[in-house]
Amino acid sequence: MTSTPLVFVDTETTSLHPGHRRPWEIAMIRRHNGATTTCILQIIDVDIADADPHSLNVGRFWERHVRYRDPAKYAGADREPAPLFEFDAAQQVAEFTAGAHFVGVNPAFDADVLERMLRRNRLMPNWDYHLIDVPAMALGMLHAHAEMQLIEDAPELPYRSYELSKLCGVNPPDEDEQHTAYGDARWVERWYDAIVASEPSEVPLPHIGKYLTRQQHQRVVEILSDDNAVRDDTGRIHTWALELHRIFGIKRCLCGKVLTAPSPGCEWHAEVAKKASR
Incomplete structure (x- = not known):
């Protein structure tokens, strides 16, 4: 105001x-x-x-x-x-x-x-x-x-x-x-x-991320969720994508799923880990 x-x-x-x-x-x-x-x-x-x-x-x-x-x-x-x-x-x-x-x-x-x-x-x-x-x-x-x-x-x-x-x-x-x-x-x-x-993002974002609107934050998540965009030919995630994860406080499970809020894991990742331990 x-x-x-x-x-x-x-x-x-x-x-x-x-x-x-x-x-x-x-x-x-x-x-x-x-x-x-x-x-x-x-x-x-x-x-x-x-x-x-x-x-x-x-x-x-x-x-x-x-x-x-x-x-x-x-x-x-x-x-x-x-x-x-x-x-x-x-x-x-x-x-x-x-x-x-x-x-x-x-x-x-x-x-x-x-x-x-x-x-x-x-x-x-x-x-x-x-x-x-x-x-x-x-x-x-x-x-x-x-x-x-x-x-x-x-x-x-x-x-x-x-x-x-x-x-x-x-x-x-x-x-x-x-x-x-x-x-x-x-x-x-x-x-x-x-x-x-514009309504600010409800997701707590450190550094420059705190200045994003919800719409902008969702767009960042969409980009990071696109495996073709964030992975190289060997299947590894590009370093710039990992840096964006760090800057914007976005977590990504080992299974590849992007989490938009802090969480110890997800059902998908838990299932992958369970199958890997058999």
């Missing part, structure tokens, strides 16, 4: 052009000292004079914006955004993000959009200038896993965020949530947690 607030953020905008884009939907999930607060906004008076039609269509602006949608066709969402004028939205964003680290998929984009909105309304941003980009974190983690041979290959550039997310075991937003501010902010939160808040 960090003492610094985290804000998982996403914005839907009228354009990608820095001088023209305006946020029309904003979602922020603030996490601090074990408490989580959510803020979802739509800007009632958003300026669409210089909007890019493609950007509007990607976010389903005409279908979802509170001012322009057709009430007879709008199906609603699990969490409806609060409709606010931009001045009021800017004040709420300034308060909600004060002192926080932004976490997002390309959070520099969202931070720029929100900073411009605040300054248009004579406010200044007060979030931490260190932005946390989850895909960059994922790339680093996956390359480290490839180096440790916990996965076969590291992803290559250029990457697609959805594919990168899947490689981390996190499903991207479903079709209804894609390109909605809240759906994407929740995806960012899940993805971040999968990288930095």
